[in-house]
Amino acid sequence: MHPIEAALLSAISKHPEMPLVIAYSGGVDSQVLLHALALLKQKNLVSPSTSNPITVCHVNHGLSANASTWQAFTEQECFKLNLKLIVSQVTVQAQAQQSLEALARDARYQALQSIYERPSVIITGHHSDDQAETFLLALKRGSGLKGLSAMAPESKLTKDLLVRPLLNISRAEIIAYAKAHDLAWVEDESNADTRFDRNFIRNDIMPLLAERWPSIASTINRSSEHCREGQLLLNELATEDLSICQNESDSLFVESLNKLSKARFNNLIRYFLAQHHFLMPSTEQLAQLRQQLSANDDKNPEVKVGGCYLRRYKESLYLTADFADVSEWQTDVITCETEHVINLPNHLGHLNFYKNVLINVQEGSQLVVMPEKGQKVTIRFSHNNPKCLPDYRNHSRSLKKVLQELNIPPWQRKRIPFLYFDDVLVAVIGFFVCQDFLPKASTLKASLVEGSLPKVIEPSLKITWTTEAAS
Secondary structure, three states: OOOOOOOHHHHHHHHOOEEEEEEOOOOOHHHHHHHHHHHHHHOOOOOOOOOEEEEEEEEEOOOOOHHHHHHHHHHHHHHHOOEEEEEEEOOOOOOOEEEEHHHHHHHHHHHHHHHOOOOEEEEOOOHHHHHHHHHHHHHHHOOOOHOOOOOOOOOEEEEEEEOOOOOOOOHHHHHHHHOOOOOOOOOOOHOOOOOOOHHHHHHHHHHHHHHHHHHHHHHHHHHHHHHHHHHHHHHHHHHHHHHHEEOOOEEEEEHHHHOOOOHHHHHHHHHHHHOOOOOOHHHHHHHHHHOOOOOOOOOOOOEOOEEEEEEOOOEEEEEOOOOOOOOOOOOEEOOOOOOOEEEEEOEEEEEEEEEEEEOOOOOOOEEEEOOOOOOEEEOOOOOOEEEEEOOOOOOEHHHHHHHHHHHOOOHHHHHEEEEEEEEEEEEEEOEEHHHHOOOOOEOOOOOOOOOOOEEEEEEEEEEEEEEOOOO
């Protein structure tokens, strides 16, 4: 059996109960992958079942004038080989500070992951030359062991498993296989454009290195494997450190972090971010974070890392998203309707208002008196720090002090919805109602289960929520 077919069969055999998705561009790598799969099926070495179906996926990015031609080619090839094909059309929009190549790759993987709702195995035709190029790209970026590990033979891709069975196969072997089987394939004209870093390495740098050192690709791959082993050891160390530093709220104890050496601190933070699927921080950001953790106790320092923030509050370090500013947002509550739903901004959830509630309510909701006729009822995220008397306190205090008293971190205080009648604070939704706006209640004396007497309440406005602030 040819090494390419053997490598593919070995990869497929490891996951007999998972659907298979073959990434198929029509280029020589994926064409060889597809042909090898068809041969294995023909020899009854691969027998797709209802629990292990095989689907070929071609992603049309629409970036080339030849995109429709390539799609037609993939359709013809899959028809000839009697393989199910799904064509996914994606749109790639140029974005600042992101390469078109990276955006197209992300769109491609999203399309591949959408084929099956249940976990599947996504198989690509990446080979050893691709691996060497990825290593050199990581080296150019100044990556650590994780980046220099390049591509793993198997890796998690959210719910799916990404498998690269040909990483030990060279591009020369793949082309030789294609020619031996008289295969046709498409050529992406952008592969010749050396403005793209990968193409520059592939077309200009690797040939020069291979001329001097013919086995350079395989030796680079060996270095990549050593880096991967080193990264596994670092992950094991980070797991031990995390068990010591992590508290129940998924934040990190600052005191424990400060006891770590610089190297172990950096390793743990990188691991912690990777566990939450965020981009890796730069060396400068890690140094800034370590310094900020020693700020005075009355400070709440924060460091932005990619699309997230690491924020210190009291004795813990929290990982949060990069929240949008919602301070200017407000909306009216329509109290003349039996039920009114408000969708909060920035994925904060929604609020439900129910008119004329007459009985006490369960946990996860609040009751306030009905507004007077003509009063404007609004939801806002801003306040002018009024004095308030929460339902659980005996004395008034400024709102800022009350929110601090409730141990709400500063960034969450900016994302709590406040209920106003005109310009008077009525409730901090999810936390308390001001006492002047609590409905009056009287105990109903009835023959009920002892100790569980309900309350009759004056006509009221009931609020329920699904919000981040209330969680």
